[in-house]
Amino acid sequence: MANTDISLINKELLFHIEEKVDLINSMRPLSVDTLSRLHDEIKVMHTYHSNAIEGNTLTLSETKLVLEEGITIGGKSLREHLEASNNAKAFDLIEDLARENKAIDHMLVQQVHEIVTKNILEDAGRYRTKNVRITGAVKTPPDWSKIIKMLDELFNKVNSSKDSIIETSTLLHHGFVEIHPFIDGNGRVARLLTNLYLMGNRYPPIILKKEDRLKYYKALRSADAGNLKPFANFIAKAVDASLSSYLSIYGGKDELVPLKDLVPLTPYSQEYLSLRARQGSLDAVKTGNIWLSSQNSIEKYMREHAQKRKKEELN
Template sequence: QRYFGIIDSKVRQLMSIPKGNSALRRVMEETYYHHIYHTVAIEGNTLTLSEIRHIIETRYAVPGKSLQEQNEAIGVDAAMKFINTTLLSRTGTITVGDILEIHRRVLGYVDPVEGGRLRTSQVFVGHHIPPHPQDLQRHMEELVQWLNSEEALQLHPVEYAALAHYKLVYVHPFVDGNGRTSRLLMNLVLMQARYPPVTIRKEQRAEYYAALDTAHE
């Protein structure tokens, strides 16, 4: 609770800055590119921050770099734009369809067949065995039911976002892109509550995965 108080104080300070403030706008732009960089780097993508900025701003490929890695960055950019322009401007609950649409953009440039589609094969994530493919639709419906429940909405936004992230990772509904989609869902929940989005840095990779392993246990 003490940490939530510290976070809330910092958020209030941030929200007191006028939206037209030029320094705030620059920070928000930099934060956008930093999120794309770290969310793909945490999964092993080797693109640099400047290369990702170049790809997003120009849509030109970086010579000598993997096209798959570049398409991963473009996919996260497309998903973030969808969240910022569509989901945040809409009233109402989060749906299974919303999560599938986020994932369709995350994976759509790398694997358009699997993008936005629940997996049809069993996967194993370390010591964690996610639900069987036949049970995924039920698990996803239970997830969004929880996301929109009074129980969830009464939690502190940071706790709510962290649990939303974990619950989607636990289900692991997709062949690929589960981590990126879960981190985007986490930030959707935060931004709906008027909190700034969070970037889990690549330097925090070991700590991040250790926390997920502990939660699985």
């Protein structure tokens, strides 16, 4: 990890992440069956949310049926089905590449894009050869003739970075979508490359959720304006949530359950715990409209809250 005194990421959030990474490393290795189940769950979730951010209307359950049963969903377009199957195949690829610890370069990026946009775009896997404008965007992507040079600079920065893994993955993600090397599919590829970088450095893949789409784009716009901090913290929160999900696989006091099930362990109401979760004071993950946390997280919050209150009383 980078020096937290100069990190773009909130110190408390970074501390929680480091704690969870250490805990997961102490519990390795997971069983083959557990890893396989986890891989399938994350692939479906990543595919659904990454496509939904771009406007794909397949639901999570429909995406699961398309990927696992090969079922065609009535009323949904061929393109939406292809986006689901293509993105899932690309996710499998980046998992393989992460295990091989492949450096990110032109060939790899074009390979990922070709899979993501196969049978959707005529120029799948090829950089754009014309200038484009993005509807609603403040910043116009660079001239197409600069793409290769700008990507070379980005790849060099990423592959030689001395910053923390999360900060570097943030740089990669934003830099890629800012260059916008393809006519279409840049967001999907950027999210896959971010996971490739994270997994290659022993972090679990993250899921950027459809529900956070506006926060995601707002953070990217801040990065466009030169302030990478909001986007770095957005990615860090996704890493933190992913780590919580991985810990939950081990069960016991790290298992993620709805807050309402944890209320009896505390002197607090569900509304209060939900508020603390939203504020980031309680380590929790939101799935749909439901906040999930663990017994360990609740107990840790109560200890820290008691210590803080005692300190205030002494002062």
